[in-house]
Amino acid sequence: MNTRSMIFTLYGDYIRHYGNKIWIGSLIRLLNEFGHNDQAVRAAISRMNKQGWVQAEKQGNKSYYSLTERGVIRMEEAANRIFKLKPEQWDGKWRILMYSIPEEIRSIRDELRKELVWSGFGTLSTSTWISPNNLEKQVQSLIGKYEIKDYVDFFIAEYEGPNENQRLIEKSWDLIEINDRYQEFISHYSQKYMIDKSKIGRGQMSDAECFVERTKLVHEYRKFLFVDPGLPEELLPEKWLGAHAASLFGEYYKELAEPASRFFESVFEDGNELKNKDLSYNVMTHPLLLD
Secondary structure, eight states, X not given: OOHHHHHHXXXXXXXXXXXXEEEHHHHHHHHHTTTOOHHXXXXXXXXXXXXXXXXXXEETTEEEEEEOHHHHHHXXXXXXXXXXXXXXOOOXXXXXXXXXXXXXXXXXXXXXXXXXXXXXXXXXXXXXXXXSSOOHHHHHHHHHHXXXXXXXXXXXXXXXXXXXXXXXHHHHOOHHHHHHHHHHHHHHHHHHHHHHHHHHHTXXXXXXXXXXXXHXXXXXXXXXXXXXXXXXXXXXXXXXXXXXXXXXXXXXXXXXXXXXXXXXXXXXXXXXXXXXXXXXXXXXXXXXXXX
16 A cells, blocks of 8 residues: 555544644554554655645654645545445536646646546546536636636536436446456455454454554455546436445444544644544544434
8 A cells, every 4th residue: 555645644634623733753653553663654654744735844853744725625525435324415517627738838737637536537529527416616726726718618507418328327427347456355354244243242353453454454444436527316327336335335344433533543643632522523423423
């Protein structure tokens, strides 16, 4: 597992609940559990710093890293999608983004494409991206971020045929491939869930082991953010496995949550007085853990 990607997972599932800041020593200790060495962690967090995801702060001889505003926004967006309990209701409208970005700034065009895929847009045709979801804020943010106002046009429209809305889905996304990936996730993690649930019930899994398994679970599940556009239920095929995968993820996550958080808290340091921090926040208020 890529070190930088694992750091994103830790910020998204743990650190953001504890003030968004962590001592580099704690981060190294946590990632040692996955076989990442000190040098790899320092190199990855340095790269994230240069890319504007985190910012460094010195306290004495210790270095701390906190999410930037950009990092906080990205983590919140990811969490809202990962832990979404049910699909949003469709308003019947399509968001359409068209662009014509000059070749001399092709690097911006490439970055924009990655951002659009991550947000859930699909390619209807060359340089034409669509989504049935309410992504107006994300689009305006991307236009401002890359300063491409002169090169893009954005529409909100209804599809009037001559085919059905489902035709747009088939042209813009490969739902069969995405469903196959959900099947792989379900096949792998349904068995792991039953085994680990039994171990936890018998007291045969340590807090550290639960931390590792929960982090791996989130890390694997969040990969669907890059492939699944999160379509409204009205536009999904009948035998869609996304809901099944989400349910399995939620149950497995719930089983691992409390011991995993205990381990994290035993390692976590952010330079503030821990006795004044509400370290139970992640477990007690997480939407998946509230009945």
